[in-house]
Amino acid sequence: MVPAVPTLKKRPEFLRVAATRRKWVTPGLILQERVRVNPGETEGVEAKSGQGSQDGLPSIRIGFTVSKKVGNAVARNRARRRLRAVAGQVVPKFGLAGRDYVLIGRRETVKRPFADLLIDLETALQLIGRKGGGRKKGAANRSPTSKTQASKSGGNALGNGKEQG
Secondary structure (H helix, E strand, C coil): CCCCCCECCCHHHHHHHHHCCCEEECCCEEEEEEECCCCCCCCCCCHHHCCECCCCCECCEEEEECCHHHCCHHHHHHHHHHHHHHHHHHHHHHCCCCEEEEEEECHHHHHCCHHHHHHHHHHHHHHHCCCCCCCCCCHHHCCCCHHHHHHHHCCCCCCCCCCCC
């Protein structure tokens, strides 16, 4: 059996992860990530949870959440169990030390084949862990020079601003 990964349990821990706005969405789940500034931080986690690994390196912490949108209590619990099983297999291999992760269940989490959930989490961990992190809203549509072009032309970056006369 795979060793247990320390979990996030308190609401402020989940909120800190969500506040970073680093996430990756897949059909079966949503992954949020937070890089801990102080890798040894234990705020809200009991000492028995194994905050650090045996070699003294900071460990990975993970939280699970499934909202009522997914279904009734039975469906939510099934989704949460499936997320725990997937995380137990994938996070020790692909997760980065010193990070907090939150797995959010979706309606599809309950129906999706287990092998596909494994692939979803592997993909999300690899892509969110790349330098620069996850996607930011609207970032793909902006060019690095769009602000300077807008200020020179007196309009916005699309060039449809005020006419110079």
